[in-house]
Amino acid sequence: MTSPAQEIAAGYVTEGQAVQLGTVVVDGQVDTSAVIRLPMATLNRHGLIAGATGTGKTKTLQLIAEQCSAAGVPVLLADIKGDLSGLARAGESTEKVAARARDTGDDWQPAAFPVQSLSLGTGGPGVPVRATITSFGPILLSKVLGLNDTQESTLGLIFHWADSRGLALLDTKDLRAVIGHLTSEEGKADLKQLGGVSASTAGVILRSLSNLEAQGGDEFFGEPELAVADLLRTGQVSLLEVGELRNKPALFSTFLMWLLAELFQELPEAGDLDAPKLVFVLDEAHLLFSDASKAFLEQIEQTVKLIRSKGVGVFFCTQLPTDIPNAVLSQLGARIQHALRAFTPDDQKALTQTVKTYPTTEHYELDKALTSLGTGEAIVTVLSERGAPTPVAWTRLRAPRSLMGTIGVDAIREAANASDLHGKYAETIDRESAYEKLAAKMAPPSDAPAPPPQEPPHEKDEPGALEKVLSSAPVKSFLRSAASAIGREITRGLFGTAKRRR
Ligand SMILES: Nc1ncnc2c1ncn2[C@@H]1O[C@H](COP(=O)(O)OP(=O)(O)OP(=O)(O)O)[C@@H](O)[C@H]1O
Ligand SMILES: [Mg+2]
Structure with missing residues (x-):
């Protein structure tokens, strides 16, 4: 008889390339051979990464970005706190990382990735990004x-x-x-x-x-305006930071929507691809929706729907899934839900609503599971290569191979100034x-x-x-x-x- 962990993992077998997310946990036991994968072919069906603060969202983004980059897929990440800059430097092999590597069947090796740092406006350490x-x-x-x-x-x-x-x-x-x-x-x-x-x-x-x-x-606001082609280089990880405009979060999130609209206009129809042309991660996604006008919300909904056919996958990252309007949420194929808190009645409500968005599972009590996940663990369901939701999986996520944390603003500036985009956009x-x-x-x-x-x-x-x-x-x-x-x-x-x- 197959174990529940193996039964779950059977739903995650892929023919094509996939992001290796981690391994299945059932009843507190990890099965190191029960692997959870996110198929590259369905990355353009979008996704949600959610969880309370400190539960592992950013490391999950890092993990996904690394494997996309290694497969040649360009990624754009909003680096709100600057802690994703570590992608540019190889990670450190610690006792904790080694233990996680064993748990997740990961032949862990330190690795660095090609990062292009971008800053909103001219005040940051990255290459300045403008729009007219x-x-x-x-x-x-x-x-x-x-x-x-x-x-x-x-x-x-x-x-x-x-x-x-x-x-x-x-x-x-x-x-x-x-x-x-x-x-x-x-x-x-x-x-x-x-x-x-x-x-x-x-x-x-x-x-x-x-x-x-x-x-x-x-x-x-001004010129030279960012050309989206500069984000589409093979395997490049573009990290966009807010810098001086930290107190203008609305500018940051709307800029990301502008980028999506630009991509939509620039990219040809792509049909079904083995891997996306770009993975686009919208961090702090709640900022996008708070106080948004009706026209704005309708446009987000439509953009998310249409951009899929251009081969762009969009991942929304936020604390609570309820931060995202239902019309958008219902379009997100992958769900990586880190631990939720259940302190207040509002927390409870969000929890109940989150449980409802998952396929039924006989292996977990989801409301309990969602509040007892460890750091770097998540309740996962994705779309299989055939486009069907995969079984709900309590997943221990792999450790990123690059540095967890920032490389510091001086190192970011130095790398940005040395990049070839600097000449194009600096002035x-x-x-x-x-x-x-x-x-x-x-x-x-x-x-x-x-x-x-x-x-x-x-x-x-x-x-x-x-x-x-x-x-x-x-x-x-x-x-x-x-x-x-x-x-x-x-x-x-x-x-x-x-x-x-x-
Ligand atoms: N996949 C992982 N592998 C190894 N360690 C992890 C992993 N995920 C999380 N951790 C550990 O947990 C810490 C917090 O994770 P992370 O920064 O990703 O949380 P977060 O959800 O992004 O928090 P915040 O909302 O505050 O940004 C990390 O610094 C790391 O030590
Ligand atoms: Mg974070």
Whole structure:
């Protein structure tokens, strides 16, 4: 008769490549030959890694990242606490690691992995990562700015106006200039044309934009924008850290959604693959959903659904599974649930709900199991290569082969500065955009032909002065050529993120 552990493990046999997660525990006994695997072929069916603080979530991420990297699959990890930087350095063989290796049937060897450190904005030790306001789009930006639904749709109209005028919104000062224009005397007609935009709502948006700038948001928006191709190098582990923007968690999580939208736009349809093109880990996922607008939530749901066909697997990492809306949760194929606490009535509720999301099992009492898991153990179910849920497995997870913990900010900076992406992204570029163009409307740029001499200089308060400047032939032609150089047509995709037609 086969043992319960072997019976469970039989559901985890794979034909193709797989991440070796660990071995089965039943009645407190580990069976070192009952192996639990996460098939590479179903990584694009997404997953959840959850558990109370200190239960082993980050080490589980590390373990999955290592094996993906070794198999040539690129990984993007949000390194919120900086403790994943150890991936770049070989681990230390300690007594504990040796014991875990024995328990998990692991022929453990120390190993280091190719890490590319990235920092949000220019203030961190990694290679700076930026995105433009235009490509971020109104929905994501509203999340960052903490706008309500009305303000969000106003911002949408403002983007639309800027898009249609060929005014590129690259950095925060561009957006400030556009809103400034629309709420000024000269912009009155434009504002009216827009309809539905009240000057007071525009003022609220302007204020939250100033707050964002004061908190360092201005160093994130701009060019050169991160090209997703730089995340897709074979086996590369991209570690994204928040750095100075630690107090702007909303910016961090929305940036990750922007990246997903970019990936969706850039990658071709992939169909069923033996291994994903990228594994994308969203740490602190609760930040994404708290205070999210309806539009934002719908977009996440849709992005997660669609990105699968592009060969991207998304893993959400958070403390409680209930942090994630059901519409998203129900799409996650793999579940790696570390220990849950059951102190408060809320904890109890979350526990009961978590139990309900698992297939039935005769081997464990799940509510008890979920509260008695040891550190580095989890209740696991994944999708088999045939796409069916695997049996519920109390799993002792393997130890990472790289260093558990940080390598320190100096080592991160040194490696980032030596990487070839450094040259591409280190310096911020401030190209001509909405800010400069709106300023130029008031005073024609020096490199444009001067207005004909017969035009008298405009008095500042003379009515219609702006119209006269704008309708003067040289200025008109300047605006036209500038607009077509930027490319008037901007198509907006998922999340209203933009792709410029070049
Ligand atoms: N798979 C593992 N192998 C070996 N040790 C582990 C493993 N998982 C966890 N540990 C041990 O438990 C500690 C805590 O794990 P980890 O940092 O992954 O917790 P966490 O759930 O990410 O916590 P937090 O929510 O605070 O970030 C580790 O420092 C390590 O000593
Ligand atoms: Mg952690």
